[in-house]
Amino acid sequence: MKLGEIAHSRAGDKGNISNLSLIAYEESDYEFLKEHITPQKVKTFFKERIKGTVTRYELPKIAAFNFVLKGSLYGGVTRSLALDPHGKSLSSYFLLMEIDENAYCAYKKSLD
Amino acid sequence: MKPRKSNIRIGSGAGFSGDLLEPAIELAEKGNLDYLVFECLAERTIALAQLQKLKHSNKGYDPFLEQRIKTFLPICLRKKIKIISNMGAANPIAAADKIIEIAKELGVKELKVVAVSGDDVLESVQNKDYILLESKTPFSKLLKKVVSANAYLGINPIIKALEQGADIIITGRVADPAIYMAPLFYEFDWNTEDPDILGKATAMGHLLECAAQVCGGYFYDANKKRIAETEQIGFPLADVSQDAEFKITKVQNSGGIITKATCKEQLIYEIHDPKRYITPDVIADFSNISFHEVSKDCIKINGATGIKKTGKLKVSIGYKDGFIGEGQISYGGYQARERAALALNVIKRKFIRLGYDENDTICELIGFNALSKDHPIGKPEEVRLRVAVRTNTLDEAHRIGYQLEALYTNGPAGGGGAYKSVKEIIAVQSILIDENMVNVHLTTKRLNS
Known part of the structure; x- marks a missing residue:
């Protein structure tokens, strides 16, 4: 199953840094996302694109994370050659990430 | 100084220079607003405006300034709404002159426009070789190619302009949230040195500054985030009380939605460390924010705070x-x-x-x-x-x-x-300078009968 089935995301840009939020539809899924959607996994998912580090910030009160992707916008909006210089579409690619359906079902059962 | 009102309503009239006018008209007409704020200055827009100013000394302000003023001045005068905007871009004083000219044409009898300038620091930053934050190379290497250097100003000059009785305040580069925050500090006489209240106001400004983006714009999809009436999503407003209750809402029956989910997405939009959202006025801490639905399309923001500002200003080169x-x-x-x-x-x-x-x-x-x-x-x-x-x-x-x-x-x-x-x-790249390097000027342009 895809990440987009359990969470939503919005991409933002500042210079050559993209940030992707990841927000659980059901707040109780926060811990599952915390365990499975690691910064390393995000870096690998966008390996061609990201030249720098990926940092994950936690916002548990709103069941959300902020992934900050350094060096991920081909030089940044002002000098990028990319079709989508802001990286607006990255949040939707992020939601294509596969998550382990069995692990998710097990997590949901553990909540009951 | 006594607080003037117990509740203030601040409308967000634009999320970028080319944004739609109709939702802002709806907001001005029906939002029961005290202030209408237009955020129109993207990262490199000011450099483009500076190039225009070099060609024509009376230009260099936002290309939609005339259209916006012609549209909104009559409504705002009728409704007693003050206008604040960074549409001054590279030339706030020329923008103020233009506004007076338009007001005359419209038959307005009395108007006070205050231009905030001083964000242009191109001359003073050349005295020291700063290191560019992005490329880590010295500023002097770029020098021949540089067209603009503008510091992000905070709320203080805008508050001063309000104290002078401005009906319209027109600025150049200021931190985006500041143009939404300043009226609160003026109206409620809040302490501009208090990081906690500054952090709360920053969160509000941040949620408003992209207009439709907190009302379902840049949000809806064809699956779990469907919304109705996407052809005209309403623009948001903040309803703020003197005791610091912040609510984000919109005009009743306008298009779009304001929910906890739309607020969450916009809160995290274009920020990095949520504990350290650095602005000229405060280091805002969004990490403990929570949202509560008060009623349909009305969300209360709880838990924002902040710590003392850095004393440095970011300058966009x-x-x-x-x-x-x-x-x-x-x-x-x-x-x-x-x-x-x-x-x-x-x-x-x-x-x-x-x-x-x-x-x-x-x-x-x-x-x-x-x-x-x-x-x-x-x-x-x-x-x-x-x-x-x-x-x-x-x-x-x-x-x-x-x-x-x-x-x-x-x-x-x-x-x-x-x-x-x-x-x-x-x-565009940036440097940091000491805040005391900036000399802010207020220029008043008046229309008297």
Whole structure:
């Protein structure tokens, strides 16, 4: 199953840094996302694109994370050659990430 | 000084310079507003405006200023709404003059416009060799190419302008949230040194500053985030009480939605560490924010706070960085991607022969891998070859598109819809300066009967 089935995301840009939020539809899924959607996994998912580090910030009160992707916008909006210089579409690619359906079902059962 | 009102309503009239007018008109007419704020200045817009000012000394303000003032001045005067905007761009004083001129034409009898300037620090930053935050190289290396240097100002000059009785405040570069926050500190006589209240107001400003983006714009999809009336999403307003209760809402029956989910997305939009959202006024801490639905389309913000400001101001440096030449051509139908790949190889080999640096070129197939090289899509039956190259000269940039256009007659079968363009690159980097390096000026322009 895809990440987009359990969470939503919005991409933002500042210079050559993209940030992707990841927000659980059901707040109780926060811990599952915390365990499975690691910064390393995000870096690998966008390996061609990201030249720098990926940092994950936690916002548990709103069941959300902020992934900050350094060096991920081909030089940044002002000098990028990319079709989508802001990286607006990255949040939707992020939601294509596969998550382990069995692990998710097990997590949901553990909540009951 | 006594607080003037116990509740203030601040409307967000634009999320960028070219934003829609209709939702802002609806907001001004029906929002019961005290203030209408237009945030119109993107990262490099001020550099472009500066270039325009160099050509014409009475220009360099936002290209939509006239249209917005003509549209909103009559409504705002009738409704007693004050206007605050960064549409002054590189020339707030010329913008103030223009506003007075428009007001005269409209038959307005009395108006006070205050221009906030002093954000232009191009002269003073040349006295010391700052290190650019992005490239980590010295500022002096760029110097010949630099066109603008503008510091992000905070709330204080806007508060002063309000104390002087301004009906309209027009600024250049200020921190985006500041233009939404300042009226609260003026109206409620809040302490501008109190990080906690500054942090709360910053969160509000941050949620409002992209207008429709907190009301379902840049949010809705065809699955779990469906919304109704997408053809005109309403713009948001903040309803704030003197005892610091912050609610984000919109005009009743306007399009779009304001929910916890739309607020969450906008809260995290374009921030990095949520514990340290650095502005000229405060280091805001969003990490403990929670949202509560008060009623339909009305969300209360709880838990924002902040710590003392850094005392530094970010300065955006705009500089000329060559040109981009671009060309596109489409392939469709039988073996579309294979033919596009042939065309792509032709172009790539030409670029190698012409000696272009790989870092300054991009070759991609729209419909296959243009948005994300990491996630190419299977077997599209329609793709568009897109090539873009950074060049030193305009002539060279023009040649890129011609190479693509020549694929009509010289390339693989069935290439159609060729397109070419060139643009000058105005790039932006930043430095940090001490806040006391900036001398802010207020200039009043009046219309008296």
